[in-house]
Amino acid sequence: MKLKRYWLVVKPGILFGNLISAAGGFLLAAQGRIDWALMLATLAGLSLVVASGCAFNNCIDSDIDARMARTRTRVLVTGVMSRKAALAHGGVLGIAGFALLWFGANPLAFACALFGFAVYVGVYSLYMKRRSVYGTLVGSLSGAVPPVAGYCAVTGRFDSGALILLCMFSLWQMPHSYAIAIFRLQDYQAARIPVLPVVKGIDRAKQQIVLYILAFAVATVMLAVGGYAGYGYLAVACATSLWWLKMALAGYRQSVDERVWARKVFFFSIITIxxxxxxMALDGQPHAMGGLVVV
Incomplete structure (x- = not known):
């Protein structure tokens, strides 16, 4: 149990999801020419940084977590783990992760991870989440960092491919997060977190879900239009985006159970990404690596 608490405090589900997206970005850029040492350092470094951010987030949110049914069994809320231990754990993980990215990958991958960590812990967790309806939008930037950092670890530059990935994964976060906020509405109300469904209502959140899915669909297609991914990727991108949009539009039926609907939209968002x-990993296009350099 003593070791388990150190695992639970870093939010394993979030960690695993970010690892998959980081691997997708890395393999998209690698185009089958995989430097295994670089891949190991990049994925391990990013995982440690994400784990560190989650540990710090748990420390910051422990008072909020105590008011929410979904989170009131977390180790800091129940007292299984002390805040001091969680902070120390997060600090060690962060130092190790950033060191791996700096020495094992490149300064750009390190900078991407640092940006994501600063946004998630400093801007989102410490300030925006509790004070603004735009907290979700700010948090979406940090959630998009792992695939971008994975991509930049290979290319060593922030080009149009990295920009598309940033847009894709940021846009995906919005309907994904709003769906959670709808089917967990009572939790967010109890914790007084100003997410869109709480502040503006569920109908407004439904509209935003549809609009963000449309924007996400355009961004996913741009990865193929820009020559970074092939027709197989394009077919999957179109199929998943259209089906996700169809599910979102079903929320406007008068007979719909909004909590059940939102849960379905949420779960399909995970399947989609x-x-x-x-x-991205399987159907990248080698000739695309000459894309427009942004930085």
Whole structure:
């Protein structure tokens, strides 16, 4: 149990999801020419940084977590783990992760991870989450960092491919997060977190879910239009985006159970982003690496 608490405090589900997207970005850029040492350092470094951010987030949110049914059994809320231990654990993980990225990958991958960590812990967790309806939008930037950092670890530059990945994964976060906020509405109300469904209502959140899925669909297609991914990826991107959009539009039926509907939209969002991460890895296009350099 003593070791288990150190694992639970880093939010394993979030950690695994970010690992898949980071691998997708890395393999998209690698185009089959995989430097295994670089891949190991990049994925391990990013995983440690994400784990560190989650540990710090748990420390910051322990008072909020105590008011929510979904989170009131977390180790810091129940007292199984002390805040001091969690902070120390997060600090060690962060130092190890950033060191791996600096020495094992490149300064750009390190900078991407640092940006994501600063946004998630410093801007989102410490300030925006509790004070603004735009907290979800700010948090979406940090959630998009792992695939971008994975991509930049290979290319050593932030080009149009990295920009598309940033847009894709940021846009995906929005309907994904709003769906959670709808089917967990009572939790967010109890914790007084100003997410869109709480502040503006569920109908407004439904509208935003549809609009963000449309924007996400355009961004996913751009990866193929820009020559970074092939027709197999494009077929999966179109199929998943259209089906996700169909599910979102079903929320406007008068007979719909909004909690059940939102839960379905949420679960399909995970299927969508996982499928796209896999297809990025399998169906990248080598000639695309000459894309427009942004930085």
């Amino acid at each position: 996982t499928a796209l991460s896999v297809m």
